Amino acid sequence: STVYPLVIAAHPSEPSQFAVGLTDGGVHVLEPLESEGKWGSNPPAENGSASTMSAAPSAAATGSTIDQPQR
DSSP: OOOOEEEEEEOSSOTTOEEEEETTSOEEEEOOOGGGOOTTSOOOOSTTOOOOOOSSOOHHHHTOOSSSOOO
């Protein structure tokens, strides 16, 4: 049968480590390679290019969505 991701969880004390729970009961832990550095840190600029990220946080980044009830 086909296996799908069921849940994604962040490690409480390791901000760059995530786990994906699968429908077959398996769990895969994701973290950056040592050579890549930590996730969430700014990568070095390549060829002097400026960042294209917006300064305003998106709805996905702030966790607010329209179709979810407020807790």
